[in-house]
Amino acid sequence: MPVAYGLETFKDRTHERAEVMARLGDPRARLVAIIGRRGIGKSALAAKVAEQLASGAGAEGRAWAGIVNVSSRTSGISLERIFHDCARLPGPDALEDLLEVWTSQRGTPDKVAQLFAALSGGPYLILLDNFEDRLDDRGELYDQELSDFFEAFFRTRHGARILMTTQVPLALPPELRRYQARLYLDQGLPVPDAVELLCELDADGETDIVRASQQDLERAVRRVHGVPRALELIAGALSEDYLTLPTLDEVLDTFVERGDVIAYLAQDRFQRLDAESRLVLEVLAAFGRPASRDAVSWVLGPLAPDVDVPAALARLASHGRMVTVDRARRMFALHPMDADFIYGELPRDGLLGYRSLNRRVADWYARQKPSRDRWRSVEDVQLHRYEFAHRIRAEDHEPAAAVLDEIDYFLTWRGSVGATKDMHQQLSGRLRDDETRLAHLVGFGVALLVGGPHRQAAQVLGEAADLAERLNDQHRLAQALFALGDTYRQLNQLDEAIGPLRRAVELEDRLGDPERLLRALMSLSLTHSYRGEVREALEVADTMRTRALERSDDLGRAQANDSAACAHLASGDWNRALDMARAAIALYEEVGVTEALGYVHNVQGVAFLGLGDVARAEAEFLQANTDGAAVGSPRTEGICLYNLAWAHWTVGRYADALTAAQRSKSCFERAAATGTEVADALALAARARLAGEAGEAARHLRAAAEKSRGNADFVPPAWLLAEAERLTAESTD
Structure with a gap:
């Protein structure tokens, strides 16, 4: 029988397909179960495997003798349906005999035994789709006829294999478990495949989807964790809701609250749980990531002291994988989408509201986080970041800012400036205490200094310096002045940079912080250069x-x-x-x-160009680009790519120069830093040179030289001016 459901929207799953095919080809695995939450794509994966087997694309390179598809969503799964569909597999003669067996007065075990005797050839595939409808939450069958079917299936010799999709694993006696292979489908589609599917669901262009940017599409699929059915529901909500005509953003903002979404994707088994189990699930949803038994017990302790957390977790883990278990780490977790649904139903306030639960979760991480002397890499402050996230979810912004103040400087200078900026942005406009707001402004300004945009950094740091003066906070004032002066330096506003930097040096020297003093001195030295x-x-x-x-x-x-x-x-x-x-x-x-390596390799690249060694210069610029990308500094990338473009130019590789200059411009735009116009001018010069327009190329080179003046990180403007003179002479010959 044809298996078509899900094929038109099937994407990727290459690894999972290969694993299912391999298990079906293993004579020890009589039943292969694909297990996962509702909407994750189990049926589509099974349908694709069946299609491959029907076409002879199995592990053995030959087509299976027959395939039947029995689904609880179509004809329903019953012994009658399975028997009649399978009876057609061996051929017309066997069909007639088996139909007589079915209409006879024999008992169910005897009828099933006759069926499997007829299926002695093969191989045959029996696809049982959405089998959880025939199971209780423990995975036990509540249909005696189906129990007789599986008893015979496992205990007699025949040529059939079962491919099952189910939310709940089928429970088997210990002696039969070795015949069952389980594949857990817990992850949604990869982002590129999920985006492609979402766009295909709006192929006629009726909704916002086809007009959305790549960034918005990726955000959408991440919001629903790449779950295929969720993507279909997004498209449906956009195309079928003529009452409110929602935008993509509006659908995503209310996704877990929509009745159609809950009806299709929420686990209805949640509603059948006892009160203790639901409380434990709510705590896991508040965590939003794997949590230990001790963590869940600690969070619930004062809120619901009578709950037996270990027993509840054991029930949830054994009852159809309501939670997944990492045995090696002894951690428990909900599927991200289930966590979203459960969390979305929590009240805001009250003893067991989401604010209270998040405070307890944050307090748990605060108890576990390592002290400052144990920090070596950004991984060592991960628990601080978890604490921050839960303070934010609890709407406790001042405590969240205090956590961020502990780690933002460390994160910024260890390559995680993007994460630091994102955390500060979550606090912007939400702080009322002046001292807390000052710490936030300084930290945010430093992160913007490192990762851009620099004009925003100057604005934030100017506000920080004014507030520090008003509060007479000398430490914060020194930090703000250093960062403000360094920002002006990178904006090429060198006259404005000198004053704040000199004052920062004086303050840091008086305050006795040698590390910060050296940073301020370094920025002052670079400004003089x-x-x-x-x-x-x-x-x-x-x-x-x-x-x-x-x-x-x-x-x-x-x-x-x-x-x-x-x-x-x-x-x-x-x-x-x-x-x-x-x-x-x-x-x-x-x-x-590592954060400074990109700039130093760039210095070496310019020096090698000055010595006429273009090959070594190019190598240094490429290394500088790699270093800048590694620490999240698009300004570093932009500088070294600009210089790389000039290195290509000097040896006549104008097409490569154009590409590098365009990439440089893109980096400066991301950083919102000065340099965009410099890179653009060099790109225009390279394009003109490729077109044979020497005079036009000379004009753009002069523009690049003028705009790069005063920045020692760029190749000397005199080099570009000399080339412009040569091209001008060439164009007049």
């Missing part, structure tokens, strides 16, 4: 080196060498720039600080 004040830049770098040596501070020495390398680059002393850059890289790598 950008202004062409090489002597002043080197003097500040020497001060940094002296301070670092006094403290045996290898990171400080790295920063001093980094600053000196930039100063020598600004003066055109290529060899000294290379020496200082190599020394800086070695020390940065030794102390495990």
Whole structure:
């Protein structure tokens, strides 16, 4: 019989298909069960496997002798339906005999035995779809005829195999479990396949889907965890709701509250649970990630002290996989979509409302998080981030800000600036206490300084400095002034940068924080380099080196060498720039600080270009690009790609120069940093050069040189001007 349901929307599942095919080809596995939540794509996966087997694409390369499909959603699953459909498999003669057997007065076991005797050839596939309708929550059959069918199926020899889809695993006696292979389908579709499916569901363009950006489509499929049926419901809600005419955003915002969604996707088994089990599920939904038995018990302890959490978890794990269990880690979890539905039903307030539960979950993580002296990587502050997330969900924004204040500086300078910005944005406009708001403004401003956009950073840090002055908070003021001055430097507003940086140096020196002092000194040295004040830049770098040596501070020495390398680059002393850059890289790598590596490799690239070694320059720029991407710094990427474009230009690779310059422009746009116009001018010059328009190329090169002036990270503007003069002469010959 044809198996077609789900084939038109089937996507991917390559690994799962291969696993099902392999299990069906294993003579020990008489029953292969695909187990997963409602809407996850079990039926579609089974249908695709059946289609492959029917076409001879099985593991053995030959078609199966016959396939039947019995579904609780169509004809229903009963022994009568299975018997009559399977009776057609061996051929017309056997069909007639088997129909006589069915109409006879024999008992069910004898009828089933005759059926399997007729199926001795094969191989035959019996697809039982949505079999959970025939099971209780423990996976036990409540139909005696089907029990007799499975007893004979497992205990007699025949050529049939069963492929079953079910939300609840079929419970078997211990001696029969070895004949059953289970495949748990817990994950939705990968994002690219889910986006493709969502677009296909609006092929005629009636809804917002075809007009949505790639970013919005990816957000949509992540919101519903890539569950295929959920994607169909999104499309249906958009195309069929003529009363409210919802947008894609509106459907996503109310997804777990919509009656049609709950009817199709919510686990109806939740409603049949006892009160204790439901409470435990609600705590797991509040966690939103795997949690240990101890964690659930601790959260519920003062809220519902009579609940036997271990017993409830055991029931939920054994009753049809209401929760999944990671035995190695002893963790319990809900499917993300089930967690969404259960969490969406929680009241806001009250002892067991979502605010109360989230406070308890946050307190649990606060008890488990490691102390500052144990932090080595961003993974070491993951529990802090969980605590922050639950403080936000509890709508306790001041406590959430206090958690973020502990870790934002560490996260920002360990490559997770994007996460830091996102956390600060969740607090913006929600803080009432001035001291808490000041900590937030400084942390947010520093994150924007590192990850952009820089104009927003200047605005936030200016507000922070004013508030710190008003509160007379010298520590926060020093931090805000340093970051503000460094932001002005990166915006190429060099005159505005000098004042805040000098004051930040004075404050940090007086406050006695050597690490922050060295950062402020470094920014001051770089600003002098950008202004062409090489002597002043080197003097500040020497001060940094002296301070670092006094403290045996290898990171400080790295920063001093980094600053000196930039100063020598600004003066055109290529060899000294290379020496200082190599020394800086070695020390940065030794102390495990990676955020500055992109800039130092960029210095080496420019120095190699100055020495005429284009190949080594290109290698350094590519490494700088990799380093910038690794720490989430699109400005770093933009600078080194611009310089890479110029390296390509110098050897006549104008097409490569165009590509690199365009990529550079894109990076600067992401960072909202100065440099966009510089990269665009170089890209226009490369395009003109490819078109043979030497005069036009010269004009754009002059524009790039002018716009890059005052930034020592870019290749010297004089190089571009010299090339522009050469092209002008060429165009007039």
